[in-house]
Amino acid sequence: MAIEIKAPTFPESVADGTVATWHKQPGDAVKRDDLIVDIETDKVVLEVLATADGVLGAIVKNEGDTVLSDEVLGSIVEGGAAAAAPAAAAAPAAAAQAAAPAAAGEDDPVAAPAARKLAEENGINIAAVAGTGKGGRVTKEDVVAAVAAKKAAPAAAPAKAAAPAAAAPVFAAGDRVEKRVPMTRVRATVAKRLVEAQSNMAMLTTFNEVNMKPIMDLRSKYKDLFEKTHNGVRLGFMSFFVKAATEALKRFPAVNASIDGGDIVYHGYSDVGVAVSSDRGLVVPVLRNAELMSLAEIENGIATYGKKARDGKLSIDEMTGGTFTITNGGTFGSLLSTPIVNPPQAAILGMHNINERPMAVKGEVVILPMMYLALSYDHRLIDGKEAVSFLVTIKNLLEDPARLLLDI
Numbered sequence: 561m562a563i564e565i566k567a568p569t570f571p572e573s574v575a576d577g578t579v580a581t582w583h584k585q586p587g588d589a590v591k592r593d594d595l596i597v598d599i600e601t602d603k604v605v606l607e608v609l610a611t612a613d614g615v616l617g618a619i620v621k622n623e624g625d626t627v628l629s630d631e632v633l634g635s636i637v638e639g640g641a642a643a644a645a646p647a648a649a650a651a652p653a654a655a656a657q658a659a660a661p662a663a664a665g666e667d668d669p670v671a672a673p674a675a676r677k678l679a680e681e682n683g684i685n686i687a688a689v690a691g692t693g694k695g696g697r698v699t700k701e702d703v704v705a706a707v708a709a710k711k712a713a714p715a716a717a718p719a720k721a722a723a724p725a726a727a728a729p730v731f732a733a734g735d736r737v738e739k740r741v742p743m744t745r746v747r748a749t750v751a752k753r754l755v756e757a758q759s760n761m762a763m764l765t766t767f768n769e770v771n772m773k774p775i776m777d778l779r780s781k782y783k784d785l786f787e788k789t790h791n792g793v794r795l796g797f798m799s800f801f802v803k804a805a806t807e808a809l810k811r812f813p814a815v816n817a818s819i820d821g822g823d824i825v826y827h828g829y830s831d832v833g834v835a836v837s838s839d840r841g842l843v844v845p846v847l848r849n850a851e852l853m854s855l856a857e858i859e860n861g862i863a864t865y866g867k868k869a870r871d872g873k874l875s876i877d878e879m880t881g882g883t884f885t886i887t888n889g890g891t892f893g894s895l896l897s898t899p900i901v902n903p904p905q906a907a908i909l910g911m912h913n914i915n916e917r918p919m920a921v922k923g924e925v926v927i928l929p930m931m932y933l934a935l936s937y938d939h940r941l942i943d944g945k946e947a948v949s950f951l952v953t954i955k956n957l958l959e960d961p962a963r964l965l966l967d968i
């Protein structure tokens with residue numbers, strides 16, 4: 561019986577998808593929950609799994625084709641794998657029976673002793689080696705060839721895995737070659753949204769700097785105990801910024817708002833997006849109700865999203881919505897930047913690299929670990945005074961972490 565392979569049901573925000581990669585080909589045996597095909601949408605890559613054991617039948621939608629929600633991609637012939645297995649198992653047995661009479665009278669009915677010894681030393685299944693000797697006998701030269709093929713096989717595997725990275729090829733010095741690759745849907749969507757943000761917003765950026773020494777001292781003092789207490793969750797800097805941002809958003813609700821047509825929508829919750837760079841482009845998973853989360857819950861959520869982003873496992877729901885975004889260019893060594901607001905949000909906070917700089921403290925020059933902060937905001941909704949005050953609030957909370965506990 562043939563079972564249809566269908567595209568996932570896309571949410572309302574996703575119109576269609578593109579067939580990215582078929583992991584099985586017609587005739588390949590599949591088991592239930594095996595990965596069959598990847599569907600790339602504007603936001604994420606969705607995996608389509610096998611719903612039954614069998615053999616992959618005809619492919620209806622090829623790689624690069626556009627598909628709609630629940631559209632048929634191909635089919636699985638249920639039970640086909642089970643029928644193919646006995647036939648495959650019978651083939652070596654039949655070959656062995658055919659080889660035995662031909663090798664009658666020889667010292668070894670399958671292979672020469674030297675060939676068998678060499679196969680055992682290199683982990684080669686002698687029955688799987690095609691013999692070129694008299695009567696199908698496996699010779700030492702046949703095993704040598706099999707060993708060489710086995711060593712070459714692993715080297716070929718990474719080449720296939722590295723295919724997605726072809727979008728950024730490395731050329732030798734002096735080469736005047738060009739390589740054209742299609743832009744992924746995620747990258748194309750990111751490009752489109754960023755251009756729209758700059759075209760449709762009155763975007764402005766304000767800057768400040770924060771002394772990171774109090775946070776660094778606090779983290780250094782408690783990071784081991786924190787990790788032990790919270791089952792391996794590590795204490796980083798991002799959780800402090802998220803916590804400070806949620807407190808500042810309470811005090812300046814316009815920064816947590818958005819424009820919908822002729823209306824301003826004020827959100828009574830803080831869904832904070834954390835920008836993450838992945839191989840397919842920038843993604844922004846969202847920490848829901850971050851104002852209610854502890855530092856450990858924030859760190860655990862960020863770590864989980866980071867792993868999912870690297871593995872391409874983020875769901876659309878995990879990246880939908882968000883009332884405010886934080887991006888950390890300092891991870892890559894950025895000293896200063898002007899982040900672009902992620903519409904329909906009204907603002908985005910940019911973190912940067914921590915550098916030791918001479919600072920004037922009470923009339924004396926002190927070397928302190930300083931970070932530049934940048935807040936890009938939609939000036940249609942947020943006045944300059946609010947934006948500056950919001951950023952100063954974050955600065956004050958980070959330079960005196962006790963304020964986060966005392967709510968002052």
